[in-house]
Amino acid sequence: MHDVIVVGAGPGGASAAIALAQRGIRDVLLLDRAAFPRDKTCGSGLSPNALVQADELGVGEELRARSTPIQSVKIVTPGGRSMVLASDGEALVMLRREFDEMLVRRATSLGVVLRENAKATALERHRGRVTGVRLEGGELLEAKMVFCADGAHSIFSPDQRPKRSISTLMGWWENAEFTPGQIEMIFDKNVSPLYGWLFPESPTRVNIGICIDGQDDSGEKTKRNVRQVFDTFLKDQFPGRLDKAEQIGRLKGHPIVYTNWVDHCTEPGAINLGEAARITHNATGEGISQAMETGIMAAEAAADVFHGRATEATAQRNYVWRLRKRFTAAFLSGHTLRAVIGSPILDGVAAAYGNPLVRKSVVRLFGSALAGSRVEETQAN
Numbered sequence: 001m002h003d004v005i006v007v008g009a010g011p012g013g014a015s016a017a018i019a020l021a022q023r024g025i026r027d028v029l030l031l032d033r034a035a036f037p038r039d040k041t042c043g044s045g046l047s048p049n050a051l052v053q054a055d056e057l058g059v060g061e062e063l064r065a066r067s068t069p070i071q072s073v074k075i076v077t078p079g080g081r082s083m084v085l086a087s088d089g090e091a092l093v094m095l096r097r098e099f100d101e102m103l104v105r106r107a108t109s110l111g112v113v114l115r116e117n118a119k120a121t122a123l124e125r126h127r128g129r130v131t132g133v134r135l136e137g138g139e140l141l142e143a144k145m146v147f148c149a150d151g152a153h154s155i156f157s158p159d160q161r162p163k164r165s166i167s168t169l170m171g172w173w174e175n176a177e178f179t180p181g182q183i184e185m186i187f188d189k190n191v192s193p194l195y196g197w198l199f200p201e202s203p204t205r206v207n208i209g210i211c212i213d214g215q216d217d218s219g220e221k222t223k224r225n226v227r228q229v230f231d232t233f234l235k236d237q238f239p240g241r242l243d244k245a246e247q248i249g250r251l252k253g254h255p256i257v258y259t260n261w262v263d264h265c266t267e268p269g270a271i272n273l274g275e276a277a278r279i280t281h282n283a284t285g286e287g288i289s290q291a292m293e294t295g296i297m298a299a300e301a302a303a304d305v306f307h308g309r310a311t312e313a314t315a316q317r318n319y320v321w322r323l324r325k326r327f328t329a330a331f332l333s334g335h336t337l338r339a340v341i342g343s344p345i346l347d348g349v350a351a352a353y354g355n356p357l358v359r360k361s362v363v364r365l366f367g368s369a370l371a372g373s374r375v376e377e378t379q380a381n
C-alpha cells in the first residue's frame, strides 16, 4: 500500500508529489495517463507567484535559466488604446511541455515513483473512504491517501455544483511581429469581459489565444463559435503582424474551470487540488501557480496526518479554510476586473493613464495578473 497516490502529473500533481517528498512522505506514486514530455494547451505564462512556488519546490533556478523572461505587459483596451506596464516581479514564459516535465523530473529525483500511460478510471472506496485507484485495464492500486489532480475535466471531484468555465482557442507562430519580453493582454470588445493574448515563448516564437465565457448570462453553454471569434480577433488585432509568420501546428482549445467559493474538494481518504478543485483566476485564466500552491497545501495537510499532528478530518478542514483564505479575495477581484473590462471604464483609464493616481490603480488591478506590479514606463495612446 502506498502512502499517497497522486492522480495527474500536471503542475498541481507534480508539485504535490515534490512537496510530499520534501516533507518526508516516502512512498508517493505519481500517475499520469500521458507520457512525459507531453503537450498541454496553455499560454505557459508564469506569474511572480509561480516563481515563488517554484523556489519552494527547488526548481526556481532551473526555471529561470530555461525560460523567457517577461519585462512588460501591454494592455490594449476595447477602444484600441494601449498602456505598457513594466514588470517588477519576475514573470516568465516556459512551454508547458518543458515546464511540466521539469516538475515531474524533480519529483522523481526526490524518490517519487512516476507511472506514465496510467489512466485512472475510478476511485476505490471501502466503507465510504477512498482507499485507492483503479486503472484502465482493471489494476487496483491502494493508498492511505489519494490526491486528485486530474485537471479541468476531473472525473474524481466530489463537487456536484454546475461547472463554470472559460472557453479558449490558441495557436503558435514563428516570426510574428512582437516586442521581445513583452506580453500583450488585449481586451477586445468581441471577447469581453475576458481577453486575448500574445505571449513570447522564445526569441522567435509566440503563442496567441483568446478566452471567452463558456456560458451565457443564464448559465447555458455559450453558442458562440470560438473559432469565428478568434479569426475576427486575429484580423482586428494583428493586422500585418502575422504576414511573415509561420503557424506551428494547429489551433487548440481547452476549457478553464473556475469557482467563486472553494468547496467540496475533500472526502475521507482523498483531496482535490489545482484545476480539479476549480482553483483558477476567473478573469485572467491563470491556473499554474494556483495548481502548484494548492499542491503544496495538500501535501502540508497530508504531512500533518502522517506525522501525527492532526487527524485527517482536521487536516482536511484546515486545507479547505486555507484555500478559502488564500483565494477568495482573488476570485472577487477577478469579477471586479471583468466588470471594469465590460464597461467603458478601461478606455477612460487609458486616456487618463498619464495621471500617477490612475497609473497606481491600473497597476493594482492588472499588475498582479501575470507580470508583477511596478509602473516604470508609460505609453498611452
Ligand SMILES: Cc1cc2nc3c(=O)[nH]c(=O)nc-3n(C[C@H](O)[C@H](O)[C@H](O)COP(=O)(O)OP(=O)(O)OC[C@H]3O[C@@H](n4cnc5c(N)ncnc54)[C@H](O)[C@@H]3O)c2cc1C
Binding pocket: 007, 008, 009, 010, 011, 012, 013, 031, 032, 033, 034, 040, 041, 042, 043, 044, 045, 046, 047, 118, 119, 120, 121, 149, 150, 151, 152, 168, 169, 170, 209, 253, 254, 255, 256, 273, 274, 275, 276, 280, 285, 286, 287, 288, 289, 291
Ligand atoms: C488555452 C489556455 C491557456 C492558459 N494559459 C495559462 C497561462 O498562461 N498561465 C497560467 O498560469 N495558466 C494558464 N492556463 C490554465 C492552466 O493551464 C491550468 O489551470 C493548469 O494547467 C492546471 O494545472 P493542474 O495540474 O491542476 O491540471 P493539468 O495541468 O490539466 O494537469 C492534469 C494532469 O492530469 C492528467 N490526467 C487527467 N486525467 C487523468 C486520469 N484519469 N488518469 C491519469 N492522469 C490523468 C493529465 O494528463 C494531466 O497531465 C491556461 C489554460 C488554457 C486552457
